[in-house]
Amino acid sequence: MTITYPKKVTIVEVGPRDGLQNEKQFVPTDVKIDFIKNLFHAGINEMEITSFVSPKWVPQMKDAGEIVEASKSYSQQQIVLVPNQKGIERAIDTGCHSLAVFVGVSDTFNKKNINKTTRESMDELLPIIQKLKNQGIFVRACISTSFYCPYEGKIEKERVVDLCREFVEGGVDELSVADTIGMANPMECYTLFSDLKEAFPNTLITAHFHDTRKMALSNILASLQAGVDRFDCSAGGLGGCPFAPGATGNVATEDVVFMLHQMGIETGIDLPLLLDAVDGIANHVERPLDSAQYRLRKQGSVNQA
Numbered sequence: 001m002t003i004t005y006p007k008k009v010t011i012v013e014v015g016p017r018d019g020l021q022n023e024k025q026f027v028p029t030d031v032k033i034d035f036i037k038n039l040f041h042a043g044i045n046e047m048e049i050t051s052f053v054s055p056k057w058v059p060q061m062k063d064a065g066e067i068v069e070a071s072k073s074y075s076q077q078q079i080v081l082v083p084n085q086k087g088i089e090r091a092i093d094t095g096c097h098s099l100a101v102f103v104g105v106s107d108t109f110n111k112k113n114i115n116k117t118t119r120e121s122m123d124e125l126l127p128i129i130q131k132l133k134n135q136g137i138f139v140r141a142c143i144s145t146s147f148y149c150p151y152e153g154k155i156e157k158e159r160v161v162d163l164c165r166e167f168v169e170g171g172v173d174e175l176s177v178a179d180t181i182g183m184a185n186p187m188e189c190y191t192l193f194s195d196l197k198e199a200f201p202n203t204l205i206t207a208h209f210h211d212t213r214k215m216a217l218s219n220i221l222a223s224l225q226a227g228v229d230r231f232d233c234s235a236g237g238l239g240g241c242p243f244a245p246g247a248t249g250n251v252a253t254e255d256v257v258f259m260l261h262q263m264g265i266e267t268g269i270d271l272p273l274l275l276d277a278v279d280g281i282a283n284h285v286e287r288p289l290d291s292a293q294y295r296l297r298k299q300g301s302v303n304q305a
Contacts, residue, residue: 003225005224005225005263005265006224006227006229006265007265007266008229008265008266008267008268009224009229009230009231009260009265009266009267010045010046010229010230010231010267011044011046011230011231011233011253011256011257011267011269012046012047012048012079012176012206012230012231012232012233013039013044013046013047013048013233013234013235013253014047014048014232014233014234014239014250015035015039015233015234015235015236015238015239015250015253015281016035016036016039016047016048016049016050016067017047017048017049017050017051017061017079017080017081018048018232018234018238018239018250019234019235019236019238019239019249019250020032020060020238020285021051021058021060021061021239022060022239023060023285023286024286025284025285025286026059026060027060027281027284027285028284029063029066029067029070031280031281031284032050032063032067033066033067033070033071034280035235035277035280035281036049036067036071036074036075037071037074038273038276038277038280039074039075039235039274039277040074040075041273041277042269042270042273042274042276042277043267043268043269043270043273043274044075044253044269044274045075045076045077045268046075046076046077046079047074047075047077047078047079048079048080048081048100048232049067049068049071049075049078049079049080050063050064050067050068050080050081051064051080051081051082051083051087052064052080052081052082052083052086052087052088052090052091052094053081053083053087054083064080064090064091064094065090065094068080068091068094068095068096069094069095072095077098077138078096078097078098079098079099079100079138079140080096080098080099080100081099081100081101081102081142082099082100082101083102083114084114085128088128088132092135092137097136097137097138098137098138098139098140099132099137099138099139099140100139100140100141100142100176101125101128101129101139101140101141101142101172102141102142102143102144103118103121103122103125103141103142103143103144103163104118104121104143104144104145104149104180105118105143105144105145105146105149105155105159105160105163106118106144106145106149106151106152106155107119107152108149108151108152109144109145109149109150109151109152109180110144112151113144118163122163122166125170126166126170129141129167129170129171129172130170130171133171138173138174139171139172139173139174140172140173140174140175140176140206141164141167141172141174141175141176142176142178142208143160143163143164143167143175143176143177143178144178144180145178145180145181146160146177146178146179146180146192147160147179147180147183147184147188147189147192148179148180148181148183148184149180149181150181157188157191157192157195160177160192160196161192161195161196161199164177164196164200165199165200168200168203172203173203173204174203174204174205174206174230175196175200175203175204175205175206176206176207176208176232177192177193177196177205177206177207177208178208178209178210178232179208179209179210179216179219180210181210181212182209182210182211182212182213182215182216183212183213183215184209184215184219185215185218185219186215186218186219186221186222187222189207189219189222189223189226190222190223190225190226191226193205193207193222193223193226193227193228194226194227197226197227197228204230205228205230206228206230206231206232207219207220207223207228207230207231207232208231208232208250209231209232209250209251210239210249210250210251211237211249211250211251211252216250216251217251217255217256217259220251220256220259221259224265231251231256232250233250233251233252233253233256233257234249234250234251234252234253235252235253235254235274235277235278235281236249236252236253236254236278236281236282236285236289236291236294237249237250237251237252237255237289237290237291238250238281238285238289252289252291252292252293252294253269253274254271254274254275254278254291254293254294255291255292255293257269257271257274257293258271258292258293271293275293275294275297278291278294279294279297282294
C-alpha cells in the first residue's frame with residue numbers, strides 16, 4: 001500500500017491561549033502580545049490568541065480585550081475561545097471574527113469543566129452557532145476527550161463521530177478533535193480521523209494532541225496518513241488542562257515543524273524564528289520548556305530545517 005502525505009500542513013498555534021491559561025503566575029500583557037507578534041513573524045497565520053472567560057475562574061485571561069486590540073494586525077486567523085453567551089458578546093464587541101466553542105464528549109469531564117452535561121452544552125450551543133454563522137463569524141468547535149477521559153476511560157469512536165456530526169449539521173467551519181489527556185495511540189488516531197475525513201469532507205478537521213505520554217508525534221504521523229493536514233500545536237509545548245489530572249502540555253510546535261520539514265512537508269514556518277518566540281516566553285512561565293528542538297537550541301546543537 002502506498003502511503004500519501006499532504007504537501008502542505010497548516011499549524012494552528014494555541015500557545016497564547018491554551019498554552020498560557022494554566023500558568024499560575026500572571027504573564028504580563030505586553031509579554032503575551034510580543035509572543036503573538038513573534039509567532040506571526042515566524043510564519044504562523046492561524047492562532048488561538050486568548051479566551052473570553054470569567055477572570056474569576058481564569059485570571060490569566062483577564063486581559064483578553066487588550067490582547068485582541070493589540071494583536072489585530074498579527075495573523076490572518078485570530079481565534080478566541082468563548083465559553084458562553086457573555087463571552088461571545090464580549091468577543092464580538094471587541095471585533096473578533098473567529099470564535100471557538102468547546103464541549104467534551106465525556107459527560108463527566110464536561111460537568112467538571114462547565115457544570116453541564118454534553119447534551120445540555122449542545123442544546124445551548126447549536127442555536128448560538130446558527131446566530132454566529134448568520135453574522136458571518138467563523139466558528140471552530142473544540143471537541144475534548146475524543147479518545148480517553150480521565151474519569152470515564154476510553155471513549156467510543158461512534159460517540160465522537162455523532163457529536164461531530166451535530167456540530168457539522170449545526171454549521172461549524174472547523175472541528176478541533178482533541179486527545180485531551182494524551183492517551184491515544186496511532187492506530188486509534190488513524191481510525192478516528194479516517195472516519196471523520198470521510199464523513200465530513202467539506203469541514204476543516206484539525207487534530208489536537210497533548211504529549212503526556214510522548215505519543216503526540218506518532219499520532220500526528222498516523223493522522224497525516226488519514227488525510228489530516230491541520231494540527232493544533234503549542235510553542236514550547238506549553239499547556240495542560242485543569243480538569244484532566246496529569247495531562248501535560250500540547251505537542252510542541254517546533255518539534256512538529258521540524259518533523260514535517262524533514263518529511264518534505266511545507267508549513268510556511270521559519271523554525272529559527274519560531275524558536276526565538278519560544279525563547280521570548282520561556283522566562284515568563286513557571287515550568288521549564290523541554291521540547292526537543294528548544295533543548296537542542298539551548299545546547300547550541302539544533303539542526304534547523
